Amino acid sequence: TEYARDADSLRLLRYGLSRYHRVLSVRKGRRMTTVKLAYRDERVPLVAGATVTRVVRHGEKTTVQLAGVPKELDGPLKRGAHVGTIRVRWRGRVVARVPLVTDRAVPEANIAQIVIGSVPGGLPALLALLGVLAVGTLLLLGKRRRRRRTDLRASARRSRRETGVA
Secondary structure, eight states, X not given: OHHHHHHHHHHHHHHHHHTEEEEEEEOTTOEEEEEEETTSSOEEEEEESSOEEEEEETTOOOEEEXXXXXXXXXXXXXXXXXXXXXXXXXXXXXXXXXXXXXXXXXXXXXXXXXXXXXSTTHHHHHHHHHHHHHHHHHHHHHHHHHHHHHHHHHHHHHHHHHHTOO
């Protein structure tokens, strides 16, 4: 009968639907990782550029892996700049690729940040280096001054000897 057929169809649908469920693999805007900014002691968050959902069997999962993520970023970059890819895998296959984007704008490093960031150890090491250079310069200037005085005295003695003044 038509009623029996509809009941069987409904049972079959309920059986099939009970064996599967929807999985949210990646949510747009979710922080996936952070990356160091070049020449600075800052990090910028990288977020998912889109949402990925997948229908899978109960007991199965999707896996997420990041690809092409740089170790370091240098500006200027706009908010939402594509810097890597999120791969969603299911049953060993890549089923979705989502852009990995910057969560905020990344300004270009200024000259002070570049100078400080270029010295291993950062600002304390740079200050120590500048201190050593300052002390070394002062020592050299003192040595030149003493040499000049010695040269002037020797020159004065020579001129006194030549003129016969005691």
